[in-house]
Amino acid sequence: HQFAIVKDEKDGLTVSYKESSRLVEEAKERDIQMQHKLQAVEQQVQLLRERDQENLKKQRLADAAVDSMKQQMLELCRSDTLSKSREQHDRDLAVMKEQHE
Incomplete structure (x- = not known):
C-alpha cells in the first residue's frame, strides 16, 4: 500500500518536474525572443538618432x-538705393550746370 502511494507521489513529482522543465524552456525561448526584439529596437533608435543628427546639420x-x-539682399538694397541717389544727384548736377550756362 505504501509502495503504491510512494509510486503515485513519484509519478506526480515526475509530471511536475517535466511540466516545470517545459515552462522553464518556454521562458528561456521568450527571453531570447525579447532580447532579439530589444536589439532590433535599439538598432532602430540608433538609426533614428543618426538621421536626427544629419537633419540637424x-x-x-x-x-x-x-x-x-x-x-x-540687404547689401543689394543698399547698393540700389545708392545707385538711385547717384542718378538723382547726377540729374540735379546736370540741371544746375544747364542753369549756369
Whole structure:
C-alpha cells in the first residue's frame, strides 16, 4: 500500500518536474525572443538618432544659407538705393550746370 502511494507521489513529482522543465524552456525561448526584439529596437533608435543628427546639420546649413541670402539682399538694397541717389544727384548736377550756362 505504501509502495503504491510512494509510486503515485513519484509519478506526480515526475509530471511536475517535466511540466516545470517545459515552462522553464518556454521562458528561456521568450527571453531570447525579447532580447532579439530589444536589439532590433535599439538598432532602430540608433538609426533614428543618426538621421536626427544629419537633419540637424542640414538645418544648420540651410539656416546659414538663409542668413547669407538675407545679408546679400540687404547689401543689394543698399547698393540700389545708392545707385538711385547717384542718378538723382547726377540729374540735379546736370540741371544746375544747364542753369549756369
